[in-house]
Amino acid sequence: xxxxxxxxxxxxxxxLIFLLSTSLSISGSKTPRFGAFLSPQNGxxxxxxxxxxxxxxxFTSARLDGKVDVFFDERLVPHVYAxxxxxxxxxxxxxxxxxxxxxMEFQTYAAAGRLSEIMGKGKAFLEKDRFFRRLGMVSSxxxxxxxxxANSVTKSELDAYTNGVNAYxxxxxxxxxxxxxxxxxxKPEKWTNLKTxxxxxxxxxELAGFDSDFEMTNARSIFSPADIEQLYPIAPDSLxxxxxxxxxxxxxxxxxxxxxxxxxxxxxxxxxxxxxxxPQPDKNNGSNNWAVAGSKTKSGAxxxxxxxxxxxxLPSLWYEMQLSSPTLNTYGATFPGSPSVIIGFNxxxxxxxxxxxxxxxxxxxxxFRDSTMQEYMFNGxxxxxxxxxxxxxxxxxxxxxxxxxxxxxxxxxxxxTFPNVLKDGKYYALRWLAQDxxxxxxxxxKLNHANNYADYLNAISNYQCPGQNFAFASKxxxxxxxxxxxxPAKWQRQGDYLMPGVDSSYAWQGxxxxxxxxxxxxxxxxxxxxxxxxxxxxDYPYYLAGRPFIYRGIIINRWLNRLSNITVEDMQQMQxxxxxxxxxxxxxxxxxxxxQQDLSNDELSYINKLKExxxxxxxxxxxxxxxxxxxxxLQKEVFSxxxxxxxxxxxxxxxxxxxxxxxxxxxxxxxxxxxTPRVESLRQIVSASFKKAAxxxxxxxxxxxxxxxxxxxxxxKHLLNIPSFSRQQLEMGGSLNSxxxxxxNNGPSWRMIVQLSKDTEAYGVYPGxxxxxxxxKYYDDFVDxxxxxxxxxxxxxxxxxxxxxxxxxxxxxxxxx
Numbered sequence: 001x002x003x004x005x006x007x008x009x010x011x012x013x014x015x016l017i018f019l020l021s022t023s024l025s026i027s028g029s030k031t032p033r034f035g036a037f038l039s040p041q042n043g044x045x046x047x048x049x050x051x052x053x054x055x056x057x058x059f060t061s062a063r064l065d066g067k068v069d070v071f072f073d074e075r076l077v078p079h080v081y082a083x084x085x086x087x088x089x090x091x092x093x094x095x096x097x098x099x100x101x102x103x104m105e106f107q108t109y110a111a112a113g114r115l116s117e118i119m120g121k122g123k124a125f126l127e128k129d130r131f132f133r134r135l136g137m138v139s140s141x142x143x144x145x146x147x148x149x150a151n152s153v154t155k156s157e158l159d160a161y162t163n164g165v166n167a168y169x170x171x172x173x174x175x176x177x178x179x180x181x182x183x184x185x186x187k188p189e190k191w192t193n194l195k196t197x198x199x200x201x202x203x204x205x206e207l208a209g210f211d212s213d214f215e216m217t218n219a220r221s222i223f224s225p226a227d228i229e230q231l232y233p234i235a236p237d238s239l240x241x242x243x244x245x246x247x248x249x250x251x252x253x254x255x256x257x258x259x260x261x262x263x264x265x266x267x268x269x270x271x272x273x274x275x276x277x278x279p280q281p282d283k284n285n286g287s288n289n290w291a292v293a294g295s296k297t298k299s300g301a302x303x304x305x306x307x308x309x310x311x312x313x314l315p316s317l318w319y320e321m322q323l324s325s326p327t328l329n330t331y332g333a334t335f336p337g338s339p340s341v342i343i344g345f346n347x348x349x350x351x352x353x354x355x356x357x358x359x360x361x362x363x364x365x366x367x368f369r370d371s372t373m374q375e376y377m378f379n380g381x382x383x384x385x386x387x388x389x390x391x392x393x394x395x396x397x398x399x400x401x402x403x404x405x406x407x408x409x410x411x412x413x414x415x416x417t418f419p420n421v422l423k424d425g426k427y428y429a430l431r432w433l434a435q436d437x438x439x440x441x442x443x444x445x446k447l448n449h450a451n452n453y454a455d456y457l458n459a460i461s462n463y464q465c466p467g468q469n470f471a472f473a474s475k476x477x478x479x480x481x482x483x484x485x486x487x488p489a490k491w492q493r494q495g496d497y498l499m500p501g502v503d504s505s506y507a508w509q510g511x512x513x514x515x516x517x518x519x520x521x522x523x524x525x526x527x528x529x530x531x532x533x534x535x536x537x538x539d540y541p542y543y544l545a546g547r548p549f550i551y552r553g554i555i556i557n558r559w560l561n562r563l564s565n566i567t568v569e570d571m572q573q574m575q576x577x578x579x580x581x582x583x584x585x586x587x588x589x590x591x592x593x594x595x596q597q598d599l600s601n602d603e604l605s606y607i608n609k610l611k612e613x614x615x616x617x618x619x620x621x622x623x624x625x626x627x628x629x630x631x632x633x634l635q636k637e638v639f640s641x642x643x644x645x646x647x648x649x650x651x652x653x654x655x656x657x658x659x660x661x662x663x664x665x666x667x668x669x670x671x672x673x674x675x676t677p678r679v680e681s682l683r684q685i686v687s688a689s690f691k692k693a694a695x696x697x698x699x700x701x702x703x704x705x706x707x708x709x710x711x712x713x714x715x716x717k718h719l720l721n722i723p724s725f726s727r728q729q730l731e732m733g734g735s736l737n738s739x740x741x742x743x744x745n746n747g748p749s750w751r752m753i754v755q756l757s758k759d760t761e762a763y764g765v766y767p768g769x770x771x772x773x774x775x776x777k778y779y780d781d782f783v784d785x786x787x788x789x790x791x792x793x794x795x796x797x798x799x800x801x802x803x804x805x806x807x808x809x810x811x812x813x814x815x816x817x
Contacts, residue, residue, distance in 0.1 A: 047179040049776040055810035060817040063163045064090060068814035071802040073795055076770040076778045078321045079808075081799040085325040086160040089339040091814055093164025093191070096319060100336035100772040101169070101188060102178035103315045106719060107337060108195040111137050111202035113392065118186050120395040130418060133390040133402050135205070136411050136435050141197040143437040148197065154441045158193050161339035165191035179774060180720060186395075199337040200441070204434035206310070208466035211361045212547065215651040217497045222645050225267055230669060234492070234544075235534055236656040237664075238585070240554045242469055242481060242535040243518045244525065252541035253513055258491040259505040266497065266506070286549055287354035288575070288739060289471040290529035290556060291479040293522065298565040301757040302473035305571050306343055306352025307748040309741050312716045314726060314780060316768025318750050322796065323448070330448040331796050333750045333766065340444040343750060345762060345796075348451045349474040350754040354530045356467030356483050359545035360433035362494075362508075364409045364501030365426055371416065373405040373427070379503045383408065409501050410435060429501055431508065433486060438464035453478040453521070460484040461514055469530035475756045481528035482519040483535045487512045490543045512542050527560040529553070531739075550656055551737040555581040559739075568761060571753045575739060576789035578617045582737040583627050586659055587615075590630060593666070593686040603694045618733035619709030628711070629696045631655070633689040638668075641675045709733060714742045716767055716783065718774075725774045732787040740789075751791065763791035 055072055066083030068091045073079065078095055082088035096104060109115055113132035115125045149155040169188050181187060220228060259266070287308040294300045310317055318333040323341065332344015343352050368385075369375040375382040388411070390402040405412040405427075413430040439462060446459030456472045460482060463470075467485025472478070488495075488508040499506040518535035520528050531552035534544050558581075559574050587610065596607065606626050613623025635658060643650055661668040666682045673680050700706045705713075712735065715728030734740035734747070741747060747767070755761040767786040771778035785792070795807055802808055 047182075047773055047775040049771075049773060051777055053776075055812065057812045059094070059167075059812065059814050061090075061163075061167050061814070062817045063160075063167065064814060064816045066816065069799065070095070070812040070814070071797075071805075071808045072810040072812070073805075073807045074809050075320075075782070075792060077795070078812075079795065079797055079802050080321065080323050081802065082323075082325040085327045086156055087814070088323045088325050088328060089157050089160040090164035090167070092321065092323060092334065092339055093161040094168045094814070095164075095321070096334070096336040097165040097168035097191070099770055100315055100319055101165075102180040103719065103772050104199070104337035105188060105191075105195070106180070107202055108198045111141075111198040111205070113137065113390070116392055116394040118184050118395060121397050126392065126394065126400065129392050130402055133392065134404055134411060134413050134418065135430070135432070137198060137201050137205070138390075139388065140435045141194055141201045144200070144439065145194055145197045147437045148439045148441060149193065151439060151442055153445060154439055157339050157445060158196055158441065161196070162191050162193050178772065183720070196338050196441075199335065201434055203335075204466045206466075207355045207468075208358070208360050208434060209432075210547070211359065211363075212651040213363050213495070213498050215649050218646060218648045219650045220267070220497055222642070222650075227669070230661065231653045231657060232496075232651065233657060235538060236550050236654070237660045238554065238656065239534055239537065239550055240557050241533060241537050242483065242528075242530040242553070243520050243540075244523065245537045247520070247536070247539070249536070249540050250516065252489075253516065254489045254510050256489045256491045256494070256509045258494075261505075262491075265500065267493070286357070286532035286552075286741065288529075288531045288552060288556060288741070289352040289354045289469065289481075290527060290560060291471045291473040291481070292560060292566055293479050293526040294477055296526040296560075296564055296566050297755070298567050299755060299757050301475070301755055302477060302479050303566060303568065303571055303753065303755045304345075304350040304352055304471060304473040304479075305575055305753045306354075306471065307575055307751045308343065308353065309747055310749040312714070312742070312745045312747050312749065312767055314716045314718045314768055314774075315772035316749070316766055318766050318768070319770065320764070320766070324799065328448060329798075331762070331794060332752065333764075336772075338441065340441065340448050342444055343752060344448075345754045345756075345760060346448060346450065347760070348476075349456065349472060350756060350762075351447050351450075351456065352471045352752065353468040354471075355532055356469055356485060356535065357532045357546045357548045358467045358485065358487055359495055359547070360465065360467065360485075360488060362431045363413065363428045363498050364431065364506065365498055366407055366409070366412060366429050366501045368405075368427055373412065373415065376407055377502050378408060407501070409507060428498065433465045433488070436464065436486070438486070440464065452476055453480060456480065457482075469535070471528060471530065473754070473756055475758075478522060479528055480519065480521040481530060483517050485517070487517070487542075490545055492543045494543065495545055516542070525561070529556050529560060531556055547654075551580075551582045552739055552741060555579060555739060568753055568755050568763060572763065572789070572791055575748075575751055575753065577739045578733040578735070579739075580615055580617050580624065580735050580737045582655060582659070583613075583615050583617075583624065585663070586631060587613075587627060589659070589662055590627075590634070590686055590690075593683045594690055595683060595687040598687065599690075602698070603691070606694055606697055616733070617708055617735040617738050619707065619731050621708045621733070622706050624708040624735060625700065625706055625711045626693075626697060629700070630690055630693040633693040633696070634658070634686065637673075637685045637689045638670050641673045642670060644675070708735075712743050714747060715745060716780070717745050727780055727783055730783070730787050748786075751786070753791070760796050762794040762796060764794050765791050
């Protein structure tokens, strides 16, 4: 019996050892090794952070050239004071790693197409990795790194930053690994300069990676050129551009030539690209920025405001800090993974950015000699392809090799080995601006050091991709905005559709000269602004390819035209405003054509709520939900019959297209349902759409999401989509058409207001916290204030003020070993 019990005990012990040391597959996902994860010495218990944690620390490194003092204020924002500027970047890297290591490294894994390496077997991860490998993220980052390292300023800055990251990584043992490493059962890598460039390329994808070439090509195969112009107009009627209407532009110095066969082949092609949906960044990634001159402010000093709208994630995209040395003093939002302040201010000026929403990503159909893709036709000759063999490692599985053909027009994004995006057997090469070598870090380095308008212009002239609207204000009184980037000079509609790639006639023919980019400086109206709308009206001599927004720009300029004696408090109120100008235009139209006499009492109750609505998209309002449901149903009633001609994806016309089409003409061509024998009127379509929307609203009411805040469900999602590490169902208002633009997991990722008075007065907030550790009280401690529209006063202190401030709670000292 004793032997039997010993055998049973041994078997149980062996099984437990196996279970505790092995990752198990549960519901298609891999668990961490439970033994390591639950270990009291090294497991997740070690990530619980005491509420009274002491961040005081002394650190020495042979990589430092002098002493650095870091004062942390009560919000855990570091104020870095270095004797040498490069040491400030070293400490920036160290602090980014200390508080955000997993986040910054995970993002570079995604950019490099390496998620399978840490996430394991899974089609979604592998397909995403294949997508980013084909996009050329790594090779593009490698080429841009050569440019960056050829510049002594940016090389020394990035070298110092990377050394700082690695100085922290070298202090880690498994017990100190951020929690996500333990969950996914892997360990941090050594940081490299390439990883920072990968992060910049990933931001290019997020902000300049959206395209609709395949969807537009499908639309072109169904609709006439005249229909296309109605469905997808180049510029909406209600556009209030970045550069004010009536501005005189110089004649184009570089005029691209449209191919002679474009009218017959490009604009009238009947071939349908048999595509499925292509991975896309969030098309709602946008932003607001504006600067008002001292002539419009109560203090007489310019005020600059910025709130970039990006994915709402935890840990937050941003990390707030001050960097100071004898040659530098700047404060603002930084990217974990990159040195310098990205959006912020210094002793002399402030700057902020919004996305230019320009199309710098085009596809070309390649004619290969055969399926080996060894040769392709170009300009009447068979040219040799080059190849990239990308090794994708998969955790616990054999490696996968992605063989990518490269042509003079770019890498072949889609071929027969990548069938989930194309079914027609064709080959498409990608020409994307982010593939070009560039040095965006130099632009931010120079902005951090800028003293005046001339410095601002010099700084942003180094910026290429993703194109941005750089707003600027200085203590000398200047305000300006400039759409900066490297933009291809295109003939009208070039790149809106898939293009022939058998010769150079459809290739980019050059770039718009930097001096001809849209810009405004010290305008008579006393302000500049942007909100992802088109930069100019039709008088600009170049084609502004892209898919811009319009309604936030309208309400921003309405505010700024109306206001005088502006205060910081006015700007805070404006930046969090929830008024919906699209609803202001759409509601009268819908009510005008609704047959109210045919409505039931329940349906009338919805209409009465819509009529009484104040057009603010506040959390408890029901009006915006009613309008949204109705508008979505109207879009289907108007367009679904024409779009039913194909099961293939097509770009949905913008809200402004339908609204302006109906405002111009109640007999708008697409109102009639072509699948019925009769001719429907707008009144019939509007009434029918409301009847259907009313049923949707009944369902929403029964499910308790009729109020707008619950319906739009704004939240912050952890990068691994772990619910307990996320903050969902936030009680906040706003809409995609409001200045306070948010919906689902997209919204203002950093709100900043800077008054450039003698003593700079600045305020800011972002949805998150300084720590990336879900076990820390500093992980999400800004979220509630952000939701409520509150701001923190930003402590822009000199070193002596920092030493004496009662807002400073901890001190870290760095010195040379």
